Amino acid sequence: MNFSDELVNWYTQNKRDLPWRHTTDAYIIWLSEIILQQTRVEQGLPYFYRFAETYPAVTDFAAAEENEILKLWQGLGYYSRGRNMLKTARMVQDLYGGKFPTRYADLIKLKGIGEYTAAAIASFSSNEAKAVVDGNVYRVLARYLGIFEPINSTAGKKLFQLKANDFLNKKNSALHNQAVMEFGAMVCKPKNPACGICPVRLDCYAFKHNATTSLPVKLKTVKVRQRYFNYFLYTDGEHILMNKRDESDIWANMYDLPMIETDGIAPVNKLITHPEAVNYFGEALEISTISEVKKHILTHQQLYIRFITIAKQPVSLKPNWFFIKVENLQTLPLSKVIFIFLDNFLN
DNA sequence: ATCCAGTAAC
DNA sequence: GTTACTGGAT
CATH class of the missing domain: 1.10.340.30 (Hypothetical protein; domain 2)
Incomplete structure (x- = not known):
């Protein structure tokens, strides 16, 4: 044979x-x-x-x-x-x-x-x-x-x-x-x-x-990029403010939370005065809780992710930000990290 | 940390 | 031609 x-x-x-x-x-x-x-x-x-x-x-x-x-x-x-x-x-x-x-x-x-x-x-x-x-x-x-x-x-x-x-x-x-x-x-x-x-x-x-x-022989692959995501969670009890991601990055067209990307792990006071934070959440950003920075590994990116829950409603919204009813959350496509965070947060 | 049932975008 | 995408198992 x-x-x-x-x-x-x-x-x-x-x-x-x-x-x-x-x-x-x-x-x-x-x-x-x-x-x-x-x-x-x-x-x-x-x-x-x-x-x-x-x-x-x-x-x-x-x-x-x-x-x-x-x-x-x-x-x-x-x-x-x-x-x-x-x-x-x-x-x-x-x-x-x-x-x-x-x-x-x-x-x-x-x-x-x-x-x-x-x-x-x-x-x-x-x-x-x-x-x-x-x-x-x-x-x-x-x-x-x-x-x-x-x-x-x-x-x-x-x-x-x-x-x-x-x-x-x-x-x-x-x-x-x-x-x-x-x-x-x-x-x-x-x-x-x-x-x-x-x-x-x-x-x-x-x-x-x-x-x-x-065997087989495989060429070693490239280095990974480090990124720092600071996610903001705002809820009025019934709704959660969600962000629809754009086409050009990881998790394209899926949903996550309003986020500010920084060059490194930003100290909290730096984050509060960050121009984007001020623009969307106002001068007097009130933080309820702030999570540890957790590492999430993708093939070519290592994401350092932190979740910050805020007490006051944002003063302005990005066009791709939406208030989603908590019971409708399960219909949205979410990445693993976001799903796990929200799952823990809500239960 | 490394490996794995590929493809599209650049 | 080279690089970016996931999550889970080991």
Whole structure:
């Protein structure tokens, strides 16, 4: 048996029973693939069920409002995935009459669908002969073939795509692609790979050279930016003053609280006299409580966040500030930090 | 602290 | 071509 046959054989006997593996409906496969980008199955599964039930067809998805989508997406991270899904659902509605495309060439034009996802949907839904290259495939190929080219270099990406194309079983790309990825996730794992049960270990470079821990090679990433967010909470008991974030920063279009960003951890007296604070909350800003500065880590940013509850109503409001009824808070899409803070504050 | 089922924006 | 996006597990 060749590499592909071995892995397909392993897959048919050992695959996990996942809901999107029972369908060739491109819409359902798209839903699962976007949710699973950069996300583990266990974490994505409840979101998949929620979306599939709320929007049984792409037509239903296309009719949704962005806030609804972001709300359902809340807690999953990489929120642009949710916003891009809505754009894509509407494109499918307009361009393809609500029938989700199954060909790579059509899929790659849609928002949020890159090379990996286009190949995945095309092969799973219509068996088109496109090889997927995701983190699992990088790892399996790097180890099996002994490729030391970094997977996040331009040369590396080209090389791995080439090798993946070579190995692809073009007669049954759906089975082949799923087999390689599932094998990567379950056996050829990042840490502690289960080489003992691997059907191709005798031909595997990394197994033969005891090199699984050093493959794949990945270039080290960049430094993180430090940011300091001072959040202001004002409530009249019934409403909370919320801010809708703009398009250009983290948590785009989601809600948080009125905030002043400073260059460092600002002393409280500095904060009170900060021009923005004076502008919005007046000269005599009355602070009720002030929280510790807590660190919140994102990929390229470390956020130092502090919450300040204020006693007096602001004297002027930014255009994207809204008084939200406490009972309507649960309809707003919130980032993890904000959700946790408000949850604690209100309960 | 580091790693992970990618894509879009710059 | 390079960099920015999340949250959770380890």
